[in-house]
Amino acid sequence: MTQTQALIEEAVKKSGLIWVQGPTGPSRALWHVWHEGAAVLVGGPGEQPLDGLGLVDGGTATVTVRSKDKGGRLVMWAARVAEVPAGSEEWTAAVAELKGKRLNAPDAEGLEERWARECRVVRLSPTGDTSPLPDGSLAAEPLATPVTTRRAMPAALPKLLRRGRR
Incomplete structure (x- = not known):
């Protein structure tokens, strides 16, 4: 195993x-798991959205890994995308790992069946190529959404809050 592969795997x-x-x-x-030399993830209805990324079997992707404790970027690497066919031995092993990491599943007992029926399991295997980390921020505009969470504070709110403390 090369130093680059070891860095990617550990990160x-x-x-x-x-x-x-x-x-x-x-x-x-x-969210993902590391399984047999690749990052494995699941997406689809009721899970994380993979649509819009263009992750197709045989395609490529760029993966950025951050530090768990500091949050800074550690490594950016190129990946080969492979869709794992539902029901295969590889799928069964990958899903067993994913199921252990899936938090708050609404249907823990029927999770595997739902994933086989409605979701995609994707492997992102490192190609061995890494990219230099960018110098500046990669902050981007938030995606457009009809949802709003911020409105002007009502003028009477500070007075009401002070009154509740008495």
Whole structure:
């Protein structure tokens, strides 16, 4: 194992999220597991969204791994994308690992069946190529959404809050 492969494996194993950017769409934070030399993730209805990234079998993606404790970028690497066919031996082994890391699943007993029926399991295997880390911020405009969370504070709110403390 080369130093680059060891760095990628160790960083991905310790990080709870990886940032994945496919050929299309923005980079997206995804939860994953490291299994048999690749980052494995699941996406689809009821899971994390993979649509819009362009992750297709045989395609490529760029993966950025951050430090779990400091949050800074550790390594950016190129990945080969492989969709794992549902029901195969490889799928069964990958899903067993993923199921152990899936938090708050609404249907823990039927999770594997739902994933086989509705979701995609994708392997991101390192090609061995890494990219230099950028010098500046990679902050981007938030994606457009009809949801709003911020409105002007009502003028009477500070007075009401002070009154509740008495």
